[in-house]
Amino acid sequence: MVKFTKEMKEALRVPGKGGSLIYLCTSSRDGNPNIAAMRFVATHMDDKILIADMFLLKTKANIKENPEVAVTICHPLDEGRWWVFKGKAVDMEYGFPRDFDWYGANATDILNEWGNWNKAEPPDEVPPDIVFPKAVQRGVVVVHVEEAYSIEPGHVGEKVLTG
Amino acid sequence: MTVNLTDRMKAWIEAMGCHLCVATPEGVPFVVLGRYAEVTGNGEVAFALAQDEAKVIAPVLSENSRVAFGVSRQGGIRAAYQFKGTGELLRSGSVFDTIAAQAKEEKGIDAESVLLVRLTELYCTKPGYEAGQRLDGMTPEELDAWERQRWKDVPRKRD
Numbered sequence: 001m002v003k004f005t006k007e008m009k010e011a012l013r014v015p016g017k018g019g020s021l022i023y024l025c026t027s028s029r030d031g032n033p034n035i036a037a038m039r040f041v042a043t044h045m046d047d048k049i050l051i052a053d054m055f056l057l058k059t060k061a062n063i064k065e066n067p068e069v070a071v072t073i074c075h076p077l078d079e080g081r082w083w084v085f086k087g088k089a090v091d092m093e094y095g096f097p098r099d100f101d102w103y104g105a106n107a108t109d110i111l112n113e114w115g116n117w118n119k120a121e122p123p124d125e126v127p128p129d130i131v132f133p134k135a136v137q138r139g140v141v142v143v144h145v146e147e148a149y150s151i152e153p154g155h156v157g158e159k160v161l162t163g
Numbered sequence: 164m165t166v167n168l169t170d171r172m173k174a175w176i177e178a179m180g181c182h183l184c185v186a187t188p189e190g191v192p193f194v195v196l197g198r199y200a201e202v203t204g205n206g207e208v209a210f211a212l213a214q215d216e217a218k219v220i221a222p223v224l225s226e227n228s229r230v231a232f233g234v235s236r237q238g239g240i241r242a243a244y245q246f247k248g249t250g251e252l253l254r255s256g257s258v259f260d261t262i263a264a265q266a267k268e269e270k271g272i273d274a275e276s277v278l279l280v281r282l283t284e285l286y287c288t289k290p291g292y293e294a295g296q297r298l299d300g301m302t303p304e305e306l307d308a309w310e311r312q313r314w315k316d317v318p319r320k321r322d
Contacts (some may be wrong), residue, residue: 021239025231027186027193033231033247035184035194036288037239057295066190072182074239077196084194129314130240132291149219151196153272156215 001159004045004146011073011081012043016125017097020081024051026089034058035045035122037074040117046103046144049066053091055132063089069143072151082152082159085145093139100109103144104117114140166206166248166282167231167303169310171317173202175242178318181232182239182280183210185223185250196235197278197298199266206282208232208246209258211266214275217252221276224250230280233288241316244298247284289313 003013014021025035036059040052049071053060058160063069067088073081090102092110100107114120148161168176181197197210212220224230230250234242236300253259254276263274285299 023182023184023194023239025182025184025192025234027190027192029190031186031188031190031227032229033184033186033192035182035231035233035245037233039240039290055290055294057229062190068191070184070194072194074182074233075236076238086192114259126240130243130289151194151216153196153198153213154215156195156213157219 001047002163004043004161005129006148007080008083009043011079012049014040014042014121016121016123020073021075023049023072023074025072026059027066027068027145028062031067034062039123040121040124042114043087044105044110047145048103049085049112049143049145050110051141051143052114052137053093054118054135056091056141059060060091070102071143082110082150083148085143085148085161087143087145087147089141089143090107091139091141096139097122102142105142105144110140164299166285166299167301167306168202168206169307171310171314172242172244174317175234175238176200176202178320179234179236179238179242181210182235183220184231185220187223187226188227188228193219193223197232199262199270199272199274201262201265203258203262203279208280208282209262210278210280211262211272211274212276212278213272217276220278221252222302224252230278232280237318241314241318243287243289245286245288246280246282248280248282248285250278250280253279
């Protein structure tokens with residue numbers, strides 16, 4: 001089991017709280033990659049990354065057929081946030097069995113705390129020409145991180161977290 | 164079909180570099196940075212990769228050439244696009260020589276290889292009703308007009 005560092009936990013928060021814009025990378029079961037930027041991000045326990053299911057299309061379809069994902073920091077990179085987290089994801093949508101468990105993360109706990117994310121952490125820092133007119137959240141993507149590697153120039157591929 | 168890019172898209176790609184995503188044939192994704200990027204032709208983008216960067220994606224690309232990328236840094240939100248295509252790692256030839264020399268001069272990157280991506284798909288990733296809209300069917304004029312209605316900002320090139 002991996003354990004996030006303090007710096008990782010600080011980075012894996014919404015940008016308005018000093019966190020990051022992230023890229024969530026998924027793939028179809030036959031290897032068609034997909035990359036999409038996400039603003040609503042948090043950590044849970046010591047090894048879970050949470051991402052709001054808002055506006056997900058291909059990402060959602062990919063996770064439903066293939067749980068393998070990678071999460072990386074898109075911005076800001078210059079603060080030493082050179083990490084790629086790899087693991088398995090599930091999209092805990094509303095209506096999931098309340099006792100559903102994903103590697104120790106409980107659906108009731110996740111949806112109670114993060115199910116209305118736009119209200120809890122509104123996107124005040126997002127520029128007006130980018131911000132969405134209405135947030136419609138359908139669930140929370142839970143990534144169980146199993147390892148992480150570096151993308152820092154000169155150290156690319158080096159393990160920074162191992163299970 | 165050629166995927167057209169606007170001048171603004173080219174500027175963001177080249178100024179910020181890109182996050183490059185590949186996947187094994189079984190669907191395991193990997194990511195590295197394409198710190199030096201240049202749009203080399205209509206629908207082609209070249210990335211200079213150092214040895215350690217190429218080492219992560221070369222084994223994957225040898226089995227599955229599909230590549231998806233998004234613009235790094237502020238480009239993740241200001242240039243809200245996903246670019247998809249097929250990638251080829253070049254270690255010699257005129258494209259390699261040119262890109263490697265420019266990457267060394269402009270960013271000090273010792274390029275071991277150059278990833279040349281031939282684009283096949285282009286998507287809008289702006290959050291909201293336009294998320295996932297496919298744009299590669301537009302003519303260059305249509306695409307330019309579509310983008311100008313939304314954004315005009317162009318970043319300065321990074322050191």
